[in-house]
Amino acid sequence: MVSETVQVSCVTNGGAKNNQGFKRKHLGSDEHTTATCHDGVFDAKGDIGTSGQDIIANINEETKPDGVSKKVRMPKELTFRDMYNNQDAFDDDDEDDSDWEPVQKHIEILKWFCTNCTMVNLDDIVHCDICGEHKESGILRHGFYASPCSPEIDLIQVESEARGRDKDFRSEASASNCSTAVGFDERTLLHSEVEMKSHPHPERPDRLRAIAASLAAAGIFPGKCCPIAAREITQMELQMVHSLEHIEAVELTSQMFSSYFTPDTYANEHSAHAARLAAGLCSDLASAIFSGRVRNGFALVRPPGHHAGVTQAMGFCLHNNAAVAALAAQVAGAKKVLIVDWDVHHGNGTQEIFDQNKSVLYISLHRHEGGKFYPGTGAAFEVGSKGAEGYCVNIPWNRGGVGDKDYIFAFQHVVLPIASKFAPDFTIISAGFDAARGDPLGCCDVTPAGYAQMTHMLSTLTGGKLLVILEGGFVVYSLLSGTVKIII
Numbered sequence: 001m002v003s004e005t006v007q008v009s010c011v012t013n014g015g016a017k018n019n020q021g022f023k024r025k026h027l028g029s030d031e032h033t034t035a036t037c038h039d040g041v042f043d044a045k046g047d048i049g050t051s052g053q054d055i056i057a058n059i060n061e062e063t064k065p066d067g068v069s070k071k072v073r074m075p076k077e078l079t080f081r082d083m084y085n086n087q088d089a090f091d092d093d094d095e096d097d098s099d100w101e102p103v104q105k106h107i108e109i110l111k112w113f114c115t116n117c118t119m120v121n122l123d124d125i126v127h128c129d130i131c132g133e134h135k136e137s138g139i140l141r142h143g144f145y146a147s148p149c150s151p152e153i154d155l156i157q158v159e160s161e162a163r164g165r166d167k168d169f170r171s172e173a174s175a176s177n178c179s180t181a182v183g184f185d186e187r188t189l190l191h192s193e194v195e196m197k198s199h200p201h202p203e204r205p206d207r208l209r210a211i212a213a214s215l216a217a218a219g220i221f222p223g224k225c226c227p228i229a230a231r232e233i234t235q236m237e238l239q240m241v242h243s244l245e246h247i248e249a250v251e252l253t254s255q256m257f258s259s260y261f262t263p264d265t266y267a268n269e270h271s272a273h274a275a276r277l278a279a280g281l282c283s284d285l286a287s288a289i290f291s292g293r294v295r296n297g298f299a300l301v302r303p304p305g306h307h308a309g310v311t312q313a314m315g316f317c318l319h320n321n322a323a324v325a326a327l328a329a330q331v332a333g334a335k336k337v338l339i340v341d342w343d344v345h346h347g348n349g350t351q352e353i354f355d356q357n358k359s360v361l362y363i364s365l366h367r368h369e370g371g372k373f374y375p376g377t378g379a380a381f382e383v384g385s386k387g388a389e390g391y392c393v394n395i396p397w398n399r400g401g402v403g404d405k406d407y408i409f410a411f412q413h414v415v416l417p418i419a420s421k422f423a424p425d426f427t428i429i430s431a432g433f434d435a436a437r438g439d440p441l442g443c444c445d446v447t448p449a450g451y452a453q454m455t456h457m458l459s460t461l462t463g464g465k466l467l468v469i470l471e472g473g474f475v476v477y478s479l480l481s482g483t484v485k486i487i488i
Contacts, residue, residue: 115139117440117475118200131438131475139476140209179295180487181288182221183281184212185230188302190270194258201266202441202474203316208302211470214480220487228288228297233279233324241323241353243311250275250318261313275303275318282321282469283328289465290332290426296459298487299325299469306347306430306471307375315345315375321469322430323353326360329426329467335359338424340415340458341366342407342451343432343471344442346378346394350430356386361393361422363415365407367435367442368396393418403437403445404453411457419461427462429455433473433482441474448485455486 110123116133126135133139189205215221238247253259253267260266278301285297299321306322307315326337339354341347341364354360367373384392395410433451434442459466468486473479 113199115206116477117438118202118204119440120199130440131477133477139213139480140206141213180225181228181285181294181297182215182225182300182487183228183230183285183297184208184221184300185277185281187230187270188274188277190268191274191303192268192270193266194268195266201264203303203472205302207474207476207479208300210476211300211480211483214484215487218484220484225298225487226294228281228284228294230277231280231284232273232276233283233319237283237324237328238279238319240327241310241320242308246308246311246313250313261318262315265314265316265318267318271303271318278302278305279319279321279324282325282467286325286329286426286428286467287332289467290329290334295464296466297468298483299467300483301470304432304471305349305469306341306343306432307345307349309349309352312349314349316472317349320349320353322347322350322428322471325428325467325469326354326426329428330359334425336361336422336424336426338419338422338427338458338461339363339430340419340427341430341432341471342435342446342454343430343473344435344439344444345374345432345472346396347430347471348375348377351377351382351392351394354388355384355392356388358388358391361391361419361424363393363395363419365395365410365415366397367400367402367444368394369398397444400443401445402435404447404450407435407446407450407454411454416457416461419458424462425465427458427466429458429466429468430471431468431473431483431486432471433479434475436473436475436478436482438478439473439475441472446482448481451482452485 111120112123112135113120114128114131114133114135115137116139117128117131119128119130121128121135127133128135189208192205193201212221215225216223221227235247249261250267251272254269254272256267256269258266258268278299281301282299285294285299288294289297301321303316303318305317305320305324308317308320322339322341326339329337337360339350339360339362341350341362343364344367346366346368347362347364351362351364354362364378366378368378371377371379378394378396380394380396382392382394383389393414395414397406431451433439435444435446436442436451437445437447455466455468470483473482
Protein backbone atom coordinates (compact mmCIF):
# COMPACT_ATOMS: atom_id res chain seq x y z
CA MET A 1 0.00 0.00 0.00
CA VAL A 2 1.52 3.29 -1.11
CA SER A 3 0.47 6.78 0.03
CA GLU A 4 0.22 9.87 -2.16
CA THR A 5 0.10 13.43 -0.91
CA VAL A 6 -2.18 15.83 -2.82
CA GLN A 7 -1.93 19.60 -2.40
CA VAL A 8 -5.25 21.28 -3.18
CA SER A 9 -5.68 25.02 -3.49
CA CYS A 10 -9.13 26.37 -4.35
CA VAL A 11 -9.21 29.92 -5.61
CA THR A 12 -12.53 31.68 -5.20
CA ASN A 13 -13.54 35.26 -5.50
CA GLY A 14 -12.92 35.53 -1.80
CA GLY A 15 -9.27 34.54 -2.14
CA ALA A 16 -7.39 31.25 -1.81
CA LYS A 17 -8.24 28.53 0.69
CA ASN A 18 -5.57 25.86 1.21
CA ASN A 19 -6.45 22.36 2.32
CA GLN A 20 -3.16 20.61 3.04
CA GLY A 21 -2.36 17.09 4.15
CA PHE A 22 -4.86 15.22 1.98
CA LYS A 23 -3.61 11.65 1.75
CA ARG A 24 -4.79 9.29 -0.94
CA LYS A 25 -4.04 5.58 -0.73
CA HIS A 26 -3.96 3.45 -3.77
CA LEU A 27 -2.09 0.62 -5.39
CA GLY A 28 0.90 1.60 -7.49
CA SER A 29 4.28 3.21 -7.26
CA ASP A 30 5.18 6.05 -4.94
CA GLU A 31 4.41 9.43 -6.43
CA HIS A 32 3.32 12.86 -5.30
CA THR A 33 0.61 14.66 -7.20
CA THR A 34 -0.27 18.31 -6.88
CA ALA A 35 -3.73 19.52 -7.95
CA THR A 36 -5.10 23.02 -8.12
CA CYS A 37 -8.68 24.19 -8.39
CA HIS A 38 -9.16 27.59 -10.05
CA ASP A 39 -12.71 28.96 -10.05
CA GLY A 40 -14.28 25.54 -10.20
CA VAL A 41 -11.78 23.95 -12.66
CA PHE A 42 -9.74 21.13 -11.18
CA ASP A 43 -6.30 20.54 -12.68
CA ALA A 44 -4.33 17.48 -11.63
CA LYS A 45 -0.69 16.98 -12.50
CA GLY A 46 0.67 13.44 -12.47
CA ASP A 47 -0.63 9.92 -12.94
CA ILE A 48 -3.16 9.31 -10.18
CA GLY A 49 -3.61 5.60 -10.75
CA THR A 50 -4.66 2.86 -13.07
CA SER A 51 -7.29 4.06 -15.58
CA GLY A 52 -10.76 2.56 -15.24
CA GLN A 53 -10.44 1.42 -11.61
CA ASP A 54 -12.54 2.70 -8.72
CA ILE A 55 -10.16 3.25 -5.85
CA ILE A 56 -11.29 4.05 -2.37
CA ALA A 57 -9.24 6.83 -0.79
CA ASN A 58 -9.24 8.00 2.77
CA ILE A 59 -8.84 11.75 2.77
CA ASN A 60 -7.71 13.20 6.06
CA GLU A 61 -8.89 16.77 6.20
CA GLU A 62 -6.72 18.85 8.49
CA THR A 63 -8.21 22.24 7.96
CA LYS A 64 -9.80 22.29 11.42
CA PRO A 65 -7.67 23.46 14.35
CA ASP A 66 -8.85 20.58 16.53
CA GLY A 67 -7.58 18.05 14.00
CA VAL A 68 -10.98 16.44 13.42
CA SER A 69 -10.95 14.58 10.14
CA LYS A 70 -13.63 13.28 7.83
CA LYS A 71 -13.52 10.30 5.53
CA VAL A 72 -15.31 10.26 2.22
CA ARG A 73 -15.33 7.97 -0.76
CA MET A 74 -14.27 9.63 -4.01
CA PRO A 75 -13.14 8.45 -7.44
CA LYS A 76 -9.46 8.31 -8.21
CA GLU A 77 -9.56 11.45 -10.41
CA LEU A 78 -11.55 14.56 -9.50
CA THR A 79 -13.58 16.03 -12.30
CA PHE A 80 -15.91 18.98 -12.11
CA ARG A 81 -18.85 16.59 -11.75
CA ASP A 82 -17.05 14.68 -8.99
CA MET A 83 -16.51 17.84 -7.02
CA TYR A 84 -20.13 18.86 -7.52
CA ASN A 85 -21.43 15.51 -6.30
CA ASN A 86 -19.06 15.48 -3.30
CA GLN A 87 -19.17 19.06 -2.17
CA ASP A 88 -18.89 18.15 1.51
CA ALA A 89 -15.36 16.91 0.90
CA PHE A 90 -14.35 20.53 0.67
CA ASP A 91 -16.65 21.88 3.37
CA ASP A 92 -15.11 24.49 5.57
CA ASP A 93 -17.00 24.58 8.83
CA ASP A 94 -15.59 27.99 9.65
CA GLU A 95 -16.98 29.69 6.55
CA ASP A 96 -20.35 29.62 4.82
CA ASP A 97 -19.72 29.85 1.09
CA SER A 98 -23.29 29.11 0.00
CA ASP A 99 -23.38 32.47 -1.76
CA TRP A 100 -20.21 31.82 -3.71
CA GLU A 101 -20.36 32.94 -7.30
CA PRO A 102 -17.60 32.79 -9.90
CA VAL A 103 -16.01 36.04 -10.94
CA GLN A 104 -17.22 37.17 -14.37
CA LYS A 105 -14.49 39.02 -16.18
CA HIS A 106 -15.75 41.31 -18.97
CA ILE A 107 -13.13 41.91 -21.62
CA GLU A 108 -13.85 45.12 -23.47
CA ILE A 109 -13.01 44.98 -27.17
CA LEU A 110 -12.01 48.41 -28.40
CA LYS A 111 -13.18 49.34 -31.87
CA TRP A 112 -13.65 52.34 -34.14
CA PHE A 113 -16.05 53.19 -36.95
CA CYS A 114 -14.67 54.32 -40.27
CA THR A 115 -15.49 57.95 -41.07
CA ASN A 116 -15.63 57.08 -44.75
CA CYS A 117 -17.77 53.91 -44.90
CA THR A 118 -19.01 53.51 -41.26
CA MET A 119 -17.72 49.94 -41.03
CA VAL A 120 -16.38 48.70 -37.70
CA ASN A 121 -12.67 47.98 -37.15
CA LEU A 122 -10.62 46.73 -34.22
CA ASP A 123 -8.74 49.44 -32.37
CA ASP A 124 -5.26 48.18 -33.28
CA ILE A 125 -6.02 48.47 -37.01
CA VAL A 126 -4.92 51.79 -38.49
CA HIS A 127 -6.65 51.56 -41.88
CA CYS A 128 -10.24 50.43 -42.43
CA ASP A 129 -10.49 46.80 -43.55
CA ILE A 130 -13.23 47.70 -46.03
CA CYS A 131 -12.16 50.96 -47.69
CA GLY A 132 -8.63 51.62 -46.41
CA GLU A 133 -9.45 54.99 -44.83
CA HIS A 134 -7.17 56.06 -41.97
CA LYS A 135 -8.71 55.84 -38.49
CA GLU A 136 -7.83 59.53 -37.90
CA SER A 137 -9.08 60.64 -41.30
CA GLY A 138 -9.54 64.36 -41.87
CA ILE A 139 -12.15 63.85 -44.58
CA LEU A 140 -14.84 65.79 -42.71
CA ARG A 141 -12.62 68.87 -42.40
CA HIS A 142 -10.71 68.74 -45.66
CA GLY A 143 -13.08 66.73 -47.84
CA PHE A 144 -11.69 65.64 -51.18
CA TYR A 145 -8.19 66.82 -50.26
CA ALA A 146 -7.88 64.54 -47.24
CA SER A 147 -5.59 61.58 -47.78
CA PRO A 148 -7.42 58.30 -47.17
CA CYS A 149 -4.13 56.68 -46.13
CA SER A 150 -2.74 59.37 -43.83
CA PRO A 151 -3.84 60.82 -40.50
CA GLU A 152 -5.07 64.38 -40.31
CA ILE A 153 -1.72 65.70 -39.08
CA ASP A 154 -0.22 65.04 -42.54
CA LEU A 155 -2.87 67.02 -44.39
CA ILE A 156 -1.00 70.29 -44.92
CA GLN A 157 1.32 68.75 -47.48
CA VAL A 158 -1.40 66.53 -48.95
CA GLU A 159 -3.77 69.46 -49.44
CA SER A 160 -1.04 71.52 -51.11
CA GLU A 161 -0.30 68.73 -53.55
CA ALA A 162 -4.00 68.16 -54.25
CA ARG A 163 -4.56 71.83 -54.97
CA GLY A 164 -1.76 71.69 -57.49
CA ARG A 165 -3.23 68.66 -59.23
CA ASP A 166 -6.67 70.27 -59.44
CA LYS A 167 -5.55 73.72 -60.53
CA ASP A 168 -6.89 73.21 -64.03
CA PHE A 169 -10.24 71.99 -62.75
CA ARG A 170 -10.65 75.02 -60.52
CA SER A 171 -9.72 77.35 -63.40
CA GLU A 172 -12.40 75.67 -65.49
CA ALA A 173 -14.88 76.07 -62.65
CA SER A 174 -14.06 79.76 -62.45
CA ALA A 175 -14.94 80.25 -66.10
CA SER A 176 -17.97 78.02 -66.41
CA ASN A 177 -19.73 77.68 -63.05
CA CYS A 178 -20.30 81.32 -62.14
CA SER A 179 -23.97 80.78 -62.96
CA THR A 180 -24.32 77.57 -60.95
CA ALA A 181 -26.38 77.76 -57.78
CA VAL A 182 -25.85 75.44 -54.82
CA GLY A 183 -28.62 74.79 -52.32
CA PHE A 184 -27.32 73.95 -48.87
CA ASP A 185 -28.43 74.68 -45.32
CA GLU A 186 -26.56 73.50 -42.23
CA ARG A 187 -29.83 72.93 -40.40
CA THR A 188 -30.36 69.80 -42.49
CA LEU A 189 -27.41 68.31 -40.59
CA LEU A 190 -29.58 68.17 -37.47
CA HIS A 191 -31.52 65.29 -39.00
CA SER A 192 -29.77 62.24 -37.55
CA GLU A 193 -30.43 58.89 -35.95
CA VAL A 194 -30.64 59.21 -32.18
CA GLU A 195 -30.46 55.52 -31.31
CA MET A 196 -26.93 54.15 -31.62
CA LYS A 197 -26.97 50.73 -33.24
CA SER A 198 -24.24 48.29 -34.24
CA HIS A 199 -22.65 50.97 -36.42
CA PRO A 200 -23.57 54.46 -37.64
CA HIS A 201 -26.51 54.82 -40.04
CA PRO A 202 -25.37 55.10 -43.68
CA GLU A 203 -27.49 58.23 -44.25
CA ARG A 204 -25.73 60.48 -41.78
CA PRO A 205 -24.85 64.18 -41.53
CA ASP A 206 -21.18 63.48 -42.27
CA ARG A 207 -22.08 62.92 -45.93
CA LEU A 208 -22.97 66.58 -46.42
CA ARG A 209 -20.18 67.83 -44.15
CA ALA A 210 -17.58 66.13 -46.34
CA ILE A 211 -19.09 67.43 -49.59
CA ALA A 212 -19.28 70.97 -48.20
CA ALA A 213 -15.64 70.70 -47.07
CA SER A 214 -14.59 69.53 -50.54
CA LEU A 215 -16.41 72.35 -52.32
CA ALA A 216 -14.94 74.91 -49.94
CA ALA A 217 -11.40 73.52 -50.27
CA ALA A 218 -11.68 73.65 -54.06
CA GLY A 219 -12.95 77.22 -53.97
CA ILE A 220 -16.22 76.17 -55.59
CA PHE A 221 -18.71 76.84 -52.81
CA PRO A 222 -18.57 79.29 -51.32
CA GLY A 223 -16.70 80.91 -54.18
CA LYS A 224 -17.38 80.16 -57.82
CA CYS A 225 -20.97 78.99 -57.23
CA CYS A 226 -23.67 81.22 -55.86
CA PRO A 227 -25.80 80.19 -52.86
CA ILE A 228 -29.56 80.15 -52.83
CA ALA A 229 -31.46 81.14 -49.71
CA ALA A 230 -33.13 78.29 -47.88
CA ARG A 231 -36.88 78.23 -47.55
CA GLU A 232 -39.23 75.74 -45.94
CA ILE A 233 -41.67 74.17 -48.35
CA THR A 234 -45.31 74.92 -47.61
CA GLN A 235 -47.97 72.34 -46.90
CA MET A 236 -49.84 73.38 -50.02
CA GLU A 237 -46.79 72.71 -52.17
CA LEU A 238 -46.23 69.34 -50.53
CA GLN A 239 -49.83 68.34 -51.14
CA MET A 240 -49.15 68.50 -54.86
CA VAL A 241 -46.94 65.44 -54.28
CA HIS A 242 -47.94 63.73 -51.02
CA SER A 243 -51.15 62.93 -49.20
CA LEU A 244 -52.13 65.05 -46.23
CA GLU A 245 -51.81 62.00 -43.97
CA HIS A 246 -48.20 61.54 -45.04
CA ILE A 247 -47.36 65.21 -44.48
CA GLU A 248 -48.92 65.16 -41.02
CA ALA A 249 -47.09 61.93 -40.13
CA VAL A 250 -43.75 63.55 -40.95
CA GLU A 251 -44.68 66.69 -39.01
CA LEU A 252 -45.62 64.61 -35.99
CA THR A 253 -41.99 63.50 -35.60
CA SER A 254 -41.04 67.03 -34.49
CA GLN A 255 -42.76 66.21 -31.20
CA MET A 256 -40.68 63.07 -30.66
CA PHE A 257 -37.09 62.67 -29.57
CA SER A 258 -36.68 59.60 -31.78
CA SER A 259 -39.01 57.73 -34.14
CA TYR A 260 -38.99 55.37 -37.12
CA PHE A 261 -41.18 55.09 -40.21
CA THR A 262 -39.53 51.80 -41.14
CA PRO A 263 -36.72 49.92 -39.36
CA ASP A 264 -34.14 51.89 -41.37
CA THR A 265 -35.98 55.19 -41.91
CA TYR A 266 -35.45 57.25 -38.80
CA ALA A 267 -36.54 60.68 -37.62
CA ASN A 268 -35.75 62.92 -34.69
CA GLU A 269 -37.22 66.21 -33.50
CA HIS A 270 -35.38 68.11 -36.28
CA SER A 271 -36.18 65.78 -39.19
CA ALA A 272 -39.46 67.36 -40.31
CA HIS A 273 -37.80 70.78 -40.43
CA ALA A 274 -34.83 69.39 -42.38
CA ALA A 275 -37.19 67.70 -44.85
CA ARG A 276 -39.11 70.95 -45.41
CA LEU A 277 -35.85 72.84 -45.98
CA ALA A 278 -34.61 70.21 -48.44
CA ALA A 279 -37.84 70.28 -50.45
CA GLY A 280 -37.91 74.08 -50.36
CA LEU A 281 -34.35 74.34 -51.67
CA CYS A 282 -35.13 71.94 -54.53
CA SER A 283 -38.30 73.82 -55.42
CA ASP A 284 -36.58 77.21 -55.49
CA LEU A 285 -33.59 75.91 -57.43
CA ALA A 286 -35.91 74.50 -60.11
CA SER A 287 -37.74 77.82 -60.38
CA ALA A 288 -34.49 79.82 -60.53
CA ILE A 289 -32.99 77.62 -63.22
CA PHE A 290 -36.04 77.49 -65.47
CA SER A 291 -36.63 81.23 -65.17
CA GLY A 292 -33.02 81.90 -66.22
CA ARG A 293 -31.80 83.47 -62.97
CA VAL A 294 -29.12 80.78 -62.84
CA ARG A 295 -27.98 78.36 -65.50
CA ASN A 296 -28.00 75.14 -63.46
CA GLY A 297 -27.92 74.01 -59.87
CA PHE A 298 -26.93 71.39 -57.36
CA ALA A 299 -29.14 70.59 -54.36
CA LEU A 300 -26.91 69.48 -51.51
CA VAL A 301 -29.79 68.31 -49.34
CA ARG A 302 -30.91 65.62 -46.96
CA PRO A 303 -32.92 63.64 -46.08
CA PRO A 304 -33.05 62.15 -49.59
CA GLY A 305 -36.37 61.70 -51.34
CA HIS A 306 -36.77 59.30 -54.26
CA HIS A 307 -38.19 56.41 -52.16
CA ALA A 308 -40.87 58.62 -50.57
CA GLY A 309 -44.19 57.95 -52.27
CA VAL A 310 -47.62 59.51 -52.13
CA THR A 311 -48.45 58.07 -48.74
CA GLN A 312 -45.28 56.61 -47.22
CA ALA A 313 -41.78 57.46 -46.06
CA MET A 314 -39.20 54.71 -46.60
CA GLY A 315 -35.63 53.99 -47.66
CA PHE A 316 -34.22 56.91 -45.59
CA CYS A 317 -36.56 59.30 -47.48
CA LEU A 318 -39.26 61.58 -46.02
CA HIS A 319 -40.41 64.00 -48.78
CA ASN A 320 -39.79 63.43 -52.49
CA ASN A 321 -37.48 66.31 -53.40
CA ALA A 322 -37.25 65.48 -57.12
CA ALA A 323 -41.04 65.34 -57.48
CA VAL A 324 -41.40 68.68 -55.68
CA ALA A 325 -38.78 70.22 -57.99
CA ALA A 326 -40.45 68.85 -61.14
CA LEU A 327 -43.81 70.37 -60.23
CA ALA A 328 -42.11 73.65 -59.24
CA ALA A 329 -40.51 73.80 -62.69
CA GLN A 330 -43.92 73.29 -64.27
CA VAL A 331 -45.37 76.07 -62.13
CA ALA A 332 -42.54 78.25 -63.44
CA GLY A 333 -43.53 77.43 -67.04
CA ALA A 334 -41.96 74.09 -68.02
CA LYS A 335 -44.34 71.93 -70.00
CA LYS A 336 -42.34 68.71 -69.95
CA VAL A 337 -39.83 67.60 -67.31
CA LEU A 338 -37.32 64.75 -67.55
CA ILE A 339 -36.19 62.99 -64.37
CA VAL A 340 -33.21 60.63 -64.71
CA ASP A 341 -32.50 58.59 -61.59
CA TRP A 342 -29.10 56.89 -61.49
CA ASP A 343 -29.17 55.94 -57.81
CA VAL A 344 -28.35 52.24 -57.50
CA HIS A 345 -31.79 51.69 -55.92
CA HIS A 346 -34.97 52.16 -57.89
CA GLY A 347 -36.85 55.39 -57.11
CA ASN A 348 -40.14 53.69 -56.39
CA GLY A 349 -41.62 56.81 -54.81
CA THR A 350 -40.93 59.02 -57.83
CA GLN A 351 -42.30 56.37 -60.17
CA GLU A 352 -45.50 56.08 -58.11
CA ILE A 353 -46.06 59.85 -58.01
CA PHE A 354 -45.80 60.25 -61.81
CA ASP A 355 -47.15 56.85 -62.83
CA GLN A 356 -50.14 58.41 -64.62
CA ASN A 357 -48.52 61.69 -65.68
CA LYS A 358 -47.54 62.22 -69.32
CA SER A 359 -45.85 65.58 -68.66
CA VAL A 360 -43.03 63.97 -66.65
CA LEU A 361 -40.77 61.29 -68.11
CA TYR A 362 -39.11 59.17 -65.45
CA ILE A 363 -36.07 57.06 -66.39
CA SER A 364 -34.27 54.95 -63.80
CA LEU A 365 -31.08 52.88 -64.00
CA HIS A 366 -30.74 50.60 -60.98
CA ARG A 367 -29.92 47.17 -59.65
CA HIS A 368 -32.99 44.96 -59.68
CA GLU A 369 -31.98 41.30 -59.95
CA GLY A 370 -35.47 39.99 -60.44
CA GLY A 371 -36.89 42.08 -57.62
CA LYS A 372 -34.40 40.82 -55.02
CA PHE A 373 -32.57 44.13 -54.70
CA TYR A 374 -34.13 46.87 -52.58
CA PRO A 375 -36.85 48.10 -52.95
CA GLY A 376 -37.83 45.32 -55.36
CA THR A 377 -39.65 47.56 -57.85
CA GLY A 378 -38.43 48.87 -61.18
CA ALA A 379 -38.85 45.93 -63.54
CA ALA A 380 -38.67 46.66 -67.26
CA PHE A 381 -42.40 46.00 -67.68
CA GLU A 382 -43.30 48.84 -65.28
CA VAL A 383 -43.95 51.55 -67.88
CA GLY A 384 -46.71 53.74 -66.45
CA SER A 385 -50.47 53.35 -66.43
CA LYS A 386 -53.85 54.84 -67.37
CA GLY A 387 -52.83 56.58 -70.53
CA ALA A 388 -49.27 57.35 -69.43
CA GLU A 389 -47.73 54.11 -70.64
CA GLY A 390 -44.23 54.71 -71.95
CA TYR A 391 -43.55 57.68 -69.67
CA CYS A 392 -41.83 55.46 -67.14
CA VAL A 393 -38.66 53.72 -68.36
CA ASN A 394 -36.78 51.28 -66.15
CA ILE A 395 -33.32 49.95 -66.96
CA PRO A 396 -32.84 47.17 -64.39
CA TRP A 397 -29.40 45.62 -63.90
CA ASN A 398 -29.49 41.91 -63.14
CA ARG A 399 -26.25 41.94 -61.13
CA GLY A 400 -23.79 44.14 -59.30
CA GLY A 401 -20.45 45.30 -60.65
CA VAL A 402 -21.81 47.39 -63.53
CA GLY A 403 -19.62 50.37 -64.35
CA ASP A 404 -19.01 53.30 -66.66
CA LYS A 405 -19.24 51.35 -69.91
CA ASP A 406 -22.58 49.80 -68.95
CA TYR A 407 -24.11 53.14 -67.96
CA ILE A 408 -22.76 55.04 -70.97
CA PHE A 409 -24.01 52.30 -73.30
CA ALA A 410 -27.47 52.51 -71.72
CA PHE A 411 -27.41 56.30 -72.08
CA GLN A 412 -26.45 56.16 -75.74
CA HIS A 413 -28.93 53.45 -76.74
CA VAL A 414 -31.90 53.92 -74.38
CA VAL A 415 -31.85 57.07 -72.24
CA LEU A 416 -30.91 59.72 -74.81
CA PRO A 417 -33.03 58.41 -77.73
CA ILE A 418 -36.17 58.25 -75.57
CA ALA A 419 -35.44 61.55 -73.82
CA SER A 420 -34.77 63.31 -77.13
CA LYS A 421 -38.09 62.15 -78.52
CA PHE A 422 -39.80 63.38 -75.35
CA ALA A 423 -38.12 66.80 -75.85
CA PRO A 424 -38.12 68.06 -72.25
CA ASP A 425 -37.97 71.71 -71.20
CA PHE A 426 -36.19 70.92 -67.95
CA THR A 427 -34.01 68.06 -66.66
CA ILE A 428 -33.63 66.78 -63.11
CA ILE A 429 -31.07 64.19 -62.03
CA SER A 430 -31.85 62.14 -58.94
CA ALA A 431 -28.17 61.75 -58.24
CA GLY A 432 -27.48 58.88 -55.89
CA PHE A 433 -23.80 57.97 -55.75
CA ASP A 434 -24.19 54.50 -54.27
CA ALA A 435 -23.40 52.94 -57.65
CA ALA A 436 -19.94 54.46 -57.27
CA ARG A 437 -16.83 52.36 -57.11
CA GLY A 438 -16.15 51.34 -53.52
CA ASP A 439 -19.67 51.69 -52.12
CA PRO A 440 -20.39 48.47 -50.13
CA LEU A 441 -24.17 48.91 -50.41
CA GLY A 442 -24.32 49.36 -54.17
CA CYS A 443 -21.39 47.11 -55.17
CA CYS A 444 -21.09 48.73 -58.58
CA ASP A 445 -18.20 50.41 -60.38
CA VAL A 446 -19.14 53.87 -61.67
CA THR A 447 -16.25 56.36 -61.49
CA PRO A 448 -16.36 60.14 -60.97
CA ALA A 449 -15.52 60.52 -64.65
CA GLY A 450 -18.51 58.33 -65.52
CA TYR A 451 -20.86 60.51 -63.49
CA ALA A 452 -19.43 63.63 -65.10
CA GLN A 453 -19.94 62.21 -68.59
CA MET A 454 -23.56 61.26 -67.90
CA THR A 455 -24.23 64.74 -66.50
CA HIS A 456 -22.79 66.37 -69.60
CA MET A 457 -24.87 64.15 -71.89
CA LEU A 458 -28.08 65.12 -70.08
CA SER A 459 -27.28 68.83 -69.97
CA THR A 460 -27.37 69.01 -73.76
CA LEU A 461 -31.04 67.98 -73.85
CA THR A 462 -32.46 71.18 -72.36
CA GLY A 463 -29.89 73.80 -73.20
CA GLY A 464 -28.09 73.38 -69.91
CA LYS A 465 -31.19 73.83 -67.73
CA LEU A 466 -30.29 71.10 -65.32
CA LEU A 467 -30.87 70.49 -61.61
CA VAL A 468 -28.88 67.79 -59.80
CA ILE A 469 -30.44 66.61 -56.52
CA LEU A 470 -28.46 64.49 -54.09
CA GLU A 471 -30.08 61.16 -53.24
CA GLY A 472 -28.04 58.21 -51.92
CA GLY A 473 -24.35 57.48 -51.74
CA PHE A 474 -22.95 56.44 -48.41
CA VAL A 475 -19.19 56.04 -48.79
CA VAL A 476 -18.02 59.58 -48.21
CA TYR A 477 -14.97 59.58 -50.46
CA SER A 478 -16.86 58.14 -53.45
CA LEU A 479 -19.76 60.50 -52.80
CA LEU A 480 -17.73 63.68 -52.69
CA SER A 481 -15.53 62.63 -55.62
CA GLY A 482 -18.62 62.25 -57.78
CA THR A 483 -20.28 65.48 -56.69
CA VAL A 484 -17.15 67.63 -57.08
CA LYS A 485 -16.49 66.16 -60.54
CA ILE A 486 -20.06 66.96 -61.62
CA ILE A 487 -19.96 70.58 -60.46
CA ILE A 488 -16.55 71.48 -61.85
